Amino acid sequence: MNDAPRGIEVMHKGEGSLLTLLKEAQRRHGYLPEEVVSELAESLDIPVGEVYGVASFYSLLSTKPLGKNVIRICKCVPCYLKNSQAILETVEGELGIKPGETTKDGKCSLQLTNCIGACDRAPAMTINHKLYVDLTPRKVIKILKRL
Amino acid sequence: MLPLFGGDENLSVDMIPVTLNGTKVSAQPGMTILELARENGVDIPTLCYRPELTPIGACRICVVEVEGSRTLVASCHTPVAANMVIHTHSPKVLEARKVIVELLLASHPDVCLVCDKANTCELRKIAADLGVGLPRFRVKKRYHPLEDVSPYVVRDLDKCILCRRCLRACHEIKKADVFAIAYRGFDSKVVVDQDQPLNKSVCRDCDVCISLCPVGALTKREERFKEKKGPPLFIKA
Ligand code: SF4
Ligand code: FES
Ligand code: FES
Numbered sequence: 001m002n003d004a005p006r007g008i009e010v011m012h013k014g015e016g017s018l019l020t021l022l023k024e025a026q027r028r029h030g031y032l033p034e035e036v037v038s039e040l041a042e043s044l045d046i047p048v049g050e051v052y053g054v055a056s057f058y059s060l061l062s063t064k065p066l067g068k069n070v071i072r073i074c075k076c077v078p079c080y081l082k083n084s085q086a087i088l089e090t091v092e093g094e095l096g097i098k099p100g101e102t103t104k105d106g107k108c109s110l111q112l113t114n115c116i117g118a119c120d121r122a123p124a125m126t127i128n129h130k131l132y133v134d135l136t137p138r139k140v141i142k143i144l145k146r147l
Numbered sequence: 148m149l150p151l152f153g154g155d156e157n158l159s160v161d162m163i164p165v166t167l168n169g170t171k172v173s174a175q176p177g178m179t180i181l182e183l184a185r186e187n188g189v190d191i192p193t194l195c196y197r198p199e200l201t202p203i204g205a206c207r208i209c210v211v212e213v214e215g216s217r218t219l220v221a222s223c224h225t226p227v228a229a230n231m232v233i234h235t236h237s238p239k240v241l242e243a244r245k246v247i248v249e250l251l252l253a254s255h256p257d258v259c260l261v262c263d264k265a266n267t268c269e270l271r272k273i274a275a276d277l278g279v280g281l282p283r284f285r286v287k288k289r290y291h292p293l294e295d296v297s298p299y300v301v302r303d304l305d306k307c308i309l310c311r312r313c314l315r316a317c318h319e320i321k322k323a324d325v326f327a328i329a330y331r332g333f334d335s336k337v338v339v340d341q342d343q344p345l346n347k348s349v350c351r352d353c354d355v356c357i358s359l360c361p362v363g364a365l366t367k368r369e370e371r372f373k374e375k376k377g378p379p380l381f382i383k384a
Binding site: 034037038047048049050052053056057059063 | 342
């Protein structure tokens with residue numbers, strides 16, 4: 001292990017800046033490896049469990065390695081009412097994976113996320129933080145082909 | 148001669164007038180509704196509350212009706228206010244409490260008959276008191292493997308009701324912070340570090356979490372499947 005926590009500068013101890021630091025760590029490593037979580041806890045001087053608790057709470061953070069493209073399908077009610085189930089089934093069918101899984105070639109990870117603020121154009125999903133709205137199964141197949 | 152001290156009004160603490168189940172009572176400022184009720188001999192069931200721990204209002208079993216309030220309030224962490232009109236056992240309150248217990252039982256394993264907590268389980272006692280039998284809601288149960296690597300504490304998290312007593316006890320009394328809450332919603336779980344099975348040496352000679360767990364989720368290794376001394380369950384008329 002090199003310098004704590006992987007070069008992320010910790011300005012203040014305590015949990016105040018935890019979320020920002022976790023986001024930064026995730027940006028750098030693609031996910032939150034075990035060592036990074038424990039190093040972060042140590043430099044912030046808070047329990048490891050607390051850092052892990054926050055890391056596992058938010059769907060935008062991941063404690064498992066992710067594929068090159070992270071597909072996040074909204075699972076909240078407005079999208080559900082606009083049949084996000086069909087979108088999920090299409091993606092599952094096309095990629096052959098379930099939410100929480102990554103394809104064998106490491107190309108795509110599928111996740112469910114809470115509302116991403118695009119309810120007015122539901123159903124919605126994001127791929128690597130790019131937003132896709134007004135989805136239909138056909139549209140989804142097209143988008144996936146382009147990845 | 149001039150009095151050395153001020154008049155009586157400076158010495159007496161301001162008492163707050165409150166109506167509790169139709170009776171006028173007075174409360175000290177800062178007191179919670181639960182404390183007031185217990186002081187006046189009114190029994191409100193509680194699960195996440197413990198007098199020695201900071202109240203967090205997690206389980207909602209202690210809800211009461213306060214006139215003028217849009218929702219029922221959790222009495223364990225709601226301070227009394229002047230002229231509050233409180234009902235601790237109105238039909239609305241009893242119905243809510245029943246549903247809360249049913250929901251807790253819905254995802255709880257049906258193993259009471261063989262559970263080590265037996266007749267000392269607080270959840271079972273409250274369910275019996277409220278007359279809750281089999282829950283109406285048949286939903287999927289949580290499944291967590293039994294954690295018995297620690298020589299001191301055995302954790303069976305299927306039974307955990309997420310009251311966070313163990314967390315607070317470890318943090319506030321033992322000052323060890325062994326536990327934390329991870330994941331979200333139905334998947335929420337009391338974890339150790341990065342969800343590793345509990346196996347810490349600080350747990351030797353300390354069973355504060357075990358003694359406070361209201362259900363059978365935490366047990367002392369050497370006391371598993373031994374006879375329990377507890378008041379027998381009874382059902383209130
Ligand atoms: S293990 Fe016991 S004390 Fe801890 S949160 Fe679960 S039910 Fe409460
Ligand atoms: S509910 Fe799906 S974007 Fe808001
Ligand atoms: S006892 Fe009040 S909310 Fe749990």
